[in-house]
Amino acid sequence: MIMLKKLIYRMTHWKTWPWLLKYIPITPVWTWYCLRSRNPWFFTASNPTLMFGGFMGETKREMYRQLPKELVPNGVFVSPLVPFDQVKAQLESHNLVFPLAVKPDVGMMGFMFRKIGNMAQLRQYHDVMTVNYIIQDFIEQPMEVSVFYYRLPNRKKGHITGFIKKEYLQVTGDGKSTLLELIQAYARADYRQEELKARHRNRLMDILPEGAVYRLSDALNLSRGGKLVSLEDEKDSRLAEVFDGLSHHSGNLYYGRYDIKCRSIEDLKAGKNFCILEFNGAGAEPHHVYGYNLSLWKACGELARHWGYLYRISRINHLQKGVPYWNYAEGMSFAKKARVHYKKLKALDRSFCFDEQHSYATANVSASLAGI
Numbered sequence: 001m002i003m004l005k006k007l008i009y010r011m012t013h014w015k016t017w018p019w020l021l022k023y024i025p026i027t028p029v030w031t032w033y034c035l036r037s038r039n040p041w042f043f044t045a046s047n048p049t050l051m052f053g054g055f056m057g058e059t060k061r062e063m064y065r066q067l068p069k070e071l072v073p074n075g076v077f078v079s080p081l082v083p084f085d086q087v088k089a090q091l092e093s094h095n096l097v098f099p100l101a102v103k104p105d106v107g108m109m110g111f112m113f114r115k116i117g118n119m120a121q122l123r124q125y126h127d128v129m130t131v132n133y134i135i136q137d138f139i140e141q142p143m144e145v146s147v148f149y150y151r152l153p154n155r156k157k158g159h160i161t162g163f164i165k166k167e168y169l170q171v172t173g174d175g176k177s178t179l180l181e182l183i184q185a186y187a188r189a190d191y192r193q194e195e196l197k198a199r200h201r202n203r204l205m206d207i208l209p210e211g212a213v214y215r216l217s218d219a220l221n222l223s224r225g226g227k228l229v230s231l232e233d234e235k236d237s238r239l240a241e242v243f244d245g246l247s248h249h250s251g252n253l254y255y256g257r258y259d260i261k262c263r264s265i266e267d268l269k270a271g272k273n274f275c276i277l278e279f280n281g282a283g284a285e286p287h288h289v290y291g292y293n294l295s296l297w298k299a300c301g302e303l304a305r306h307w308g309y310l311y312r313i314s315r316i317n318h319l320q321k322g323v324p325y326w327n328y329a330e331g332m333s334f335a336k337k338a339r340v341h342y343k344k345l346k347a348l349d350r351s352f353c354f355d356e357q358h359s360y361a362t363a364n365v366s367a368s369l370a371g372i
Contacts, residue, residue: 050253057106075134077105098118099117100122102134112345147160153316170216180197183196286306
């Protein structure tokens with residue numbers, strides 16, 4: 001009976017479907033743009049200085065180079081092949097102190113993003129990583145938001161199509177229930193049970209103190225269980241000016257989603273007290289289709305509209321600025337390697353957890369987060 005209820009829930013709630021299934025209704029739209037461009041990789045011209053247009057497989061190193069230095073986290077890029085003593089030396093030379101954030105240089109969907117609390121945890125992370133990764137300051141601003149922005153290359157001003165805030169996947173202790181029981185009773189964790197049990201296997205039998213907040217994922221990605229909440233009413237000309245400025249900084253970021261931590265929405269509109277965690281290019285999902293509580297039909301329409309923006313930007317860059325599309329063989333080879341890379345990261349993410357105890361957030365922190 002429980003399995004049947006879950007099946008019915010998934011069938012009637014499109015946001016829980018696998019991403020490919022959600023896109024099937026609008027596949028002909030994508031095919032049409034490929035045919036019009038006479039190239040399946042037309043999107044590679046959208047953000048000319050990002051690998052593959054930022055659709056997949058691009059490095060965070062190249063992305064950060066195109067953003068104002070003062071607006072991105074202080075960090076270092078690390079090879080998994082270097083001795084750990086060299087990693088520690090890099091931390092000292094860049095004034096990095098715990099807590100820190102770590103993530104793959106080429107990542108996707110928050111796989112292997114972790115908050116690191118001490119040197120022992122960093123050592124564990126370094127020992128299991130098989131790809132280049134980044135160590136950064138963990139940005140402690142109270143809000144994380146996403147802004148989807150596009151600008152036609154022949155226009156000075158662009159458009160913000162989506163504005164949402166993100167909330168963590170976390171449970172609150174009652175002084176009686178184990179972590180496992182709290183996870184099993186948490187509706188938002190219904191379809192992540194096996195993943196969460198594996199990730200937190202060392203703490204499942206712990207009883208959380210009353211009011212203590214246990215964060216099940218430090219990543220706020222939708223794919224990692226983050227909740228998206230609409231900020232549509234906060235969109236205005238001041239916000240647009242901030243992102244017009246960012247688009248013109250390098251002159252080559254025309255389409256994508258900014259993931260940002262900030263002190264407040266008002267500060268973000270004023271262009272202060274915020275940090276850009278990432279810019280996701282041509283492959284970025286407009287997350288507001290989930291945060292705006294749209295029906296599947298309206299969500300498909302919104303996704304199709306964004307593909308139209310992507311096509312127009314790419315075509316202008318190609319025809320007017322001479323930006324080449326990737327050729328078929330080159331694109332196929334790159335996409336195949338990227339998929340293999342992501343598959344390895346996904347498997348690693350499912351199995352990796354720290355041996356040391358997970359630290360609890362305080363009740364006060366819980367209250368402040370709830371009030372955002």
